[in-house]
Amino acid sequence: MTLLPEMLAEGRRILLFSQFTSMLTLIEAELKKRKLPWVKLTGQSQRRDAIIEQFTSGQVPLFLISLKAGGVGLNLPQADTVIHYDPWWNPAVEAQATDRAHRIGQTQSVWVIKLVAQGTIEERILVLQERKAQLASSLYDTSAGRKEPLFTESDLAELLKPLSLS
Structure with missing residues (x-):
């Protein structure tokens, strides 16, 4: 929550990945409190195409995605920032997630941020x-x-x- 409000105010389009859907739920609660717009994609999501369209069309600037649901098959060159909320032991899985923004049609640099808690x-x-x-x-x-x-x-x-x- 230290990064997101400022990044969204700058007009960034953000993909935020977590391997834990329960963590995405916690993040959602904070976003609601701060009245920040987002969409979320997990393995439980219904109407996947409609959720993706909200982000790709620019209606919503923040896309919360579980690593398993968003690791493959998504093309999101509208994003200019990728945040990995928690690391996954397999760097290839994280790379696949990051590659959702590094697609044909990407016209800008993409920031990739990996958050890691010290001493864990x-x-x-x-x-x-x-x-x-x-x-x-x-x-x-x-x-x-x-x-x-x-x-x-x-x-x-x-x-x-x-x-x-x-």
């Missing part, structure tokens, strides 16, 4: 994403001659260890 598993997920991306790129890099794996059991243990409350 989200930070660990970002590290895991980076390692996963390195692993994927190393599959095609024959010059590396790597002998150690990029992801080990200790990495999994680090990801799942208890969070500190400090």
Whole structure:
């Protein structure tokens, strides 16, 4: 809520992705309080085409989308901002979501913002994403001659260890 009112006042067209539909519901409650316009697309949404049309036609500047419902099959070049509210362990899923705005017909730069809470598993997920991306790129890099794996059991243990409350 720190970012959205100012961005909307600037005339930005925003796609806000979350992997949790319950988080989108919480965001909706705040948007209602602030009287900010939005539409939402989840796997439970009825009249998907009508919801999409409200955003693409410019009637509504903010589109809340669950990662699963909006990850593929949407073309939203009207958007100039993509916000990932929470990280997903698989960077390819986030990239697919971001690509909803990076489509044929896009005429402007697109801002991509990833929100991450400090001291949470989200930070660990970002590290895991980076390692996963390195692993994927190393599959095609024959010059590396790597002998150690990029992801080990200790990495999994680090990801799942208890969070500190400090």
